[in-house]
Amino acid sequence: DGKDGLIHGLSTLELESLSDKCHEAKTTAYCPYSLFRVGASLLIHPSSPSSTSSPPLIITGANVENASYPVGTCAERVAMGNAVIQGHRLGAFKAIGVTTDLEDYCSPCGMCRQFLREFCEDTVPVFMFSKTGEYKVKTMGELLPMSFGPEKLPSREEMERKGEGRKE
Amino acid sequence: DGKDGLIHGLSTLELESLSDKCHEAKTTAYCPYSLFRVGASLLIHPSSPSSTSSPPLIITGANVENASYPVGTCAERVAMGNAVIQGHRLGAFKAIGVTTDLEDYCSPCGMCRQFLREFCEDTVPVFMFSKTGEYKVKTMGELLPMSFGPEKLPSREEMERKGEGRKE
Amino acid sequence: DGKDGLIHGLSTLELESLSDKCHEAKTTAYCPYSLFRVGASLLIHPSSPSSTSSPPLIITGANVENASYPVGTCAERVAMGNAVIQGHRLGAFKAIGVTTDLEDYCSPCGMCRQFLREFCEDTVPVFMFSKTGEYKVKTMGELLPMSFGPEKLPSREEMERKGEGRKE
Amino acid sequence: DGKDGLIHGLSTLELESLSDKCHEAKTTAYCPYSLFRVGASLLIHPSSPSSTSSPPLIITGANVENASYPVGTCAERVAMGNAVIQGHRLGAFKAIGVTTDLEDYCSPCGMCRQFLREFCEDTVPVFMFSKTGEYKVKTMGELLPMSFGPEKLPSREEMERKGEGRKE
Numbered sequence: 241d242g243k244d245g246l247i248h249g250l251s252t253l254e255l256e257s258l259s260d261k262c263h264e265a266k267t268t269a270y271c272p273y274s275l276f277r278v279g280a281s282l283l284i285h286p287s288s289p290s291s292t293s294s295p296p297l298i299i300t301g302a303n304v305e306n307a308s309y310p311v312g313t314c315a316e317r318v319a320m321g322n323a324v325i326q327g328h329r330l331g332a333f334k335a336i337g338v339t340t341d342l343e344d345y346c347s348p349c350g351m352c353r354q355f356l357r358e359f360c361e362d363t364v365p366v367f368m369f370s371k372t373g374e375y376k377v378k379t380m381g382e383l384l385p386m387s388f389g390p391e392k393l394p395s396r397e398e399m400e401r402k403g404e405g406r407k408e
Numbered sequence: 409d410g411k412d413g414l415i416h417g418l419s420t421l422e423l424e425s426l427s428d429k430c431h432e433a434k435t436t437a438y439c440p441y442s443l444f445r446v447g448a449s450l451l452i453h454p455s456s457p458s459s460t461s462s463p464p465l466i467i468t469g470a471n472v473e474n475a476s477y478p479v480g481t482c483a484e485r486v487a488m489g490n491a492v493i494q495g496h497r498l499g500a501f502k503a504i505g506v507t508t509d510l511e512d513y514c515s516p517c518g519m520c521r522q523f524l525r526e527f528c529e530d531t532v533p534v535f536m537f538s539k540t541g542e543y544k545v546k547t548m549g550e551l552l553p554m555s556f557g558p559e560k561l562p563s564r565e566e567m568e569r570k571g572e573g574r575k576e
Numbered sequence: 577d578g579k580d581g582l583i584h585g586l587s588t589l590e591l592e593s594l595s596d597k598c599h600e601a602k603t604t605a606y607c608p609y610s611l612f613r614v615g616a617s618l619l620i621h622p623s624s625p626s627s628t629s630s631p632p633l634i635i636t637g638a639n640v641e642n643a644s645y646p647v648g649t650c651a652e653r654v655a656m657g658n659a660v661i662q663g664h665r666l667g668a669f670k671a672i673g674v675t676t677d678l679e680d681y682c683s684p685c686g687m688c689r690q691f692l693r694e695f696c697e698d699t700v701p702v703f704m705f706s707k708t709g710e711y712k713v714k715t716m717g718e719l720l721p722m723s724f725g726p727e728k729l730p731s732r733e734e735m736e737r738k739g740e741g742r743k744e
Numbered sequence: 745d746g747k748d749g750l751i752h753g754l755s756t757l758e759l760e761s762l763s764d765k766c767h768e769a770k771t772t773a774y775c776p777y778s779l780f781r782v783g784a785s786l787l788i789h790p791s792s793p794s795s796t797s798s799p800p801l802i803i804t805g806a807n808v809e810n811a812s813y814p815v816g817t818c819a820e821r822v823a824m825g826n827a828v829i830q831g832h833r834l835g836a837f838k839a840i841g842v843t844t845d846l847e848d849y850c851s852p853c854g855m856c857r858q859f860l861r862e863f864c865e866d867t868v869p870v871f872m873f874s875k876t877g878e879y880k881v882k883t884m885g886e887l888l889p890m891s892f893g894p895e896k897l898p899s900r901e902e903m904e905r906k907g908e909g910r911k912e
């Protein structure tokens with residue numbers, strides 16, 4: 241990494257933006273139950289050759305909790321939901337950032353890994369930023385190996401032909 | 409309703425915007441599993457005296473599904489997550505809109521009612537728009553009566569004093 | 577109620593069992609994050625004419641939390657999941673019980689109302705027991721009016737013919 | 745593996761039971777939406793020295809879907825919820841089994857990996873059985889590396905002292 245001036249494929253500017261934006265997003269969290277703020281950021285692939293003058297496109301999220309804990313949602317899913325309704329799909333995501341108030345890095349929960357995986361290739365890097373901006377980075381494939389995804393589900397036709405799920 | 413020219417507190421312009429925006433949002437849904445598109449819209453209270461010249465502020469969402477069905481999310485929660493990270497909290501929401509591809513109106517699922525309820529008073533109207541724009545309207549309090557919410561949870565101090573939850 | 581010696585269709589023995597079992601279930605909760613213990617109980621319709629000598633069949637659950645709050649689950653859903661894999665489906669449930677450590681009654685969250693609704697008719701009574709055994713009772717239809725359910729979803733064939741959900 | 749007659753720590757009898765039970769559980773699934781049946785099984789550590797005469801204790805689950813897809817739950821979480829309310833906690837689980845109607849093995853979704861991880865050490869083996877009984881096996885640590893868990897959350901006191909989560 242870095243020989244080409246890139247860090248896991250990101251320019252210095254992109255990486256800085258990814259970090260800044262997820263730290264900013266963290267301050268918008270609604271977490272009166274856990275008191276644990278999380279921010280997430282998604283770097284969108286420039287659809288046209290990027291120019292150093294145009295800022296990287298980044299979409300963010302933060303955790304939104306609920307009095308019924310299972311009903312709340314995580315920063316990563318708020319960010320990705322936001323990106324999807326803006327039209328971004330598989331192939332659109334160049335990198336993911338996540339941060340908390342911990343000194344140490346913090347990884348996405350398994351539910352978020354699954355949600356992100358629907359739209360991110362195994363090679364997409366996930367930057368886990370500490371409170372002070374250092375990071376650890378792993379790819380989606382490293383964080384959710386042998387993942388369950390769309391290609392595992394048989395076609396509807398095959399399912400109905402077998403008909404086993406209908407037995408209830 | 410309507411004597412003051414308002415429909416459940418909304419001006420004609422606000423109601424039209426609420427409807428238009430949730431129909432637009434519906435087209436951004438990612439739902440390859442259910443094929444059931446849903447759009448949601450949230451009308452934000454103007455923080456200053458509203459003027460007929462400024463358009464109503466509306467935040468939207470659509471459903472985002474996952475190969476692991478329980479991991480996906482609904483239109484209403486995408487919209488509300490988006491609103492919360494933009495800083496909107498309890499008191500900010502004037503009305504909710506939801507629509508699908510059904511001829512008939514369709515109500516939010518119970519999970520979404522619970523998610524919305526954290527940020528909406530019982531009096532907030534929920535407009536359920538049919539595909540062709542007619543609507544049925546119910547308040548949050550009507551859709552989730554005797555709801556479970558933040559005020560039901562004892563203070564942390566009281567919980568810890570009793571300590572029953574720790575017995576495991 | 578009560579003229580026939582029944583309370584919302586339940587015998588005194590059934591109601592006592594429903595209450596006892598959900599209070600017992602509560603003690604099995606895993607809730608280190610909220611410290612808020614919840615117990616749930618489901619009274620199964622006797623498939624054959626009930627006899628006072630055979631005890632009512634009741635299936636229970638308690639909340640099981642997770643460090644990632646949205647991943648945890650509620651008492652009512654643990655109980656119903658348990659019942660479903662034992663073969664019980666729509667028509668099998670005669671009453672639902674729920675209790676917490678609150679002096680006051682506590683209602684199921686919206687997500688649980690939605691989960692229960694898949695298998696319970698609108699007329700099924702939900703007994704919300706206070707810590708000391710008093711209760712408030714509402715039917716499923718009262719707790720989740722205008723509910724979203726299976727009959728709202730168009731047939732697969734109709735969905736695919738329209739094909740709108742595929743546009744992404 | 746196998747030198748001691750054990751497969752990832754399991755006796756032949758234990759492995760056969762784990763497989764049989766999750767295949768049986770699969771037949772109890774309620775999955776009218778996905779038609780994708782899943783069965784899960786949890787092998788409980790014998791609390792006393794095991795004897796070949798007593799059968800292995802196995803707790804099972806199957807997926808239970810909902811018309812609102814995100815409200816449904818997976819086989820693995822039904823099984824683990826069931827185990828937890830029976831009193832089993834971290835340290836109690838010797839192995840996990842999962843199977844579907846696919847010819848190929850199928851892995852747990854990310855949400856289930858997160859739910860299981862709360863109660864399973866990194867070393868617990870997860871057996872993914874094909875329809876015909878072959879398996880692939882991975883440990884919990886391999887399926888959810890760098891996982892987010894209870895030890896990541898700061899103490900309540902530390903959270904409140906910093907107070908950042910309260911700013912909303």
Ligand SMILES: [Zn+2]
Binds near residue numbers: 316644
């Ligand atoms: Zn998460």
Ligand SMILES: [Zn+2]
Binds near residue numbers: 484516
């Ligand atoms: Zn919903």
Ligand SMILES: [Zn+2]
Binds near residue numbers: 650651685686687689
């Ligand atoms: Zn609940």
Ligand SMILES: [Zn+2]
Binds near residue numbers: 476819
């Ligand atoms: Zn799962």
